[in-house]
Structures are given as structure tokens and as C-alpha cells.
Amino acid sequence: MPGLDCRCGHRISYGRIPCPDEWLFISDVDYDGVTGAVDAEELYKKMNSFLRCPQCRRVWIFWRGFQSEAEEFLPASPAAGVQAGAPTLPPDQLDSPPE
Numbered sequence: 001m002p003g004l005d006c007r008c009g010h011r012i013s014y015g016r017i018p019c020p021d022e023w024l025f026i027s028d029v030d031y032d033g034v035t036g037a038v039d040a041e042e043l044y045k046k047m048n049s050f051l052r053c054p055q056c057r058r059v060w061i062f063w064r065g066f067q068s069e070a071e072e073f074l075p076a077s078p079a080a081g082v083q084a085g086a087p088t089l090p091p092d093q094l095d096s097p098p099e
């Protein structure tokens with residue numbers, strides 16, 4: 001199953017459909033070209049993806065699809081009540097490993 005090894009050690013799997021750690025986005029310019037009745041599959045093809053690590057909150061943006069290298073972003077501040085580098089979710093809320 002395809003996945004990305006996050007810097008924190010967690011493997012973010014993006015093979016599941018739908019994927020709980022994958023987010024889709026589209027630029028405003030590209031979205032402006034979408035008019036009328038929307039074909040979900042056509043809209044999907046225009047979107048890019050990012051993965052959000054459920055353990056450390058890093059975001060990995062795939063600007064040119066999953067075949068290209070992802071750009072890494074790390075939140076500037078830890079979530080309230082969370083120590084830097086610590087998981088943001090209790091272990092029982094983290095995703096189970098891919099099957």
C-alpha cells in the first residue's frame with residue numbers, strides 16, 4: 001500500500017479510499033475555470049493532494065502528484081497542551097497500521 005514515511009517515524013498510508021490522512025485542494029485560479037454542472041471525476045483530476053500526519057501534524061504537499069517529491073510543512077507552534085515532538089492524538093485515536 002503506498003505511503004510516506006513521515007519524519008516523526010509514522011508511516012502515512014494513502015492507499016485507502018477514502019484516505020483519512022489525505023486532503024484535496026485546488027487553486028482559486030483553477031477553480032475559477034470550473035463552471036456549470038460539475039463532474040466529480042473531472043474536478044478530482046484538477047486537484048492536488050496533501051497528507052497530514054496524524055501523529056506530528058506535519059503536512060506533506062504533493063504539488064505535482066504523488067510521483068513527485070512532497071514539500072514538507074511543520075506547524076509553527078504545538079497544539080494546545082501538546083509538547084513539541086509529542087503525538088497530538090492519544091494512541092487509541094491514531095490510525096491502525098495499514099492491512
Ligand SMILES: [Zn+2]
Binds near residue numbers: 006008009054
Ligand atoms: Zn509525522
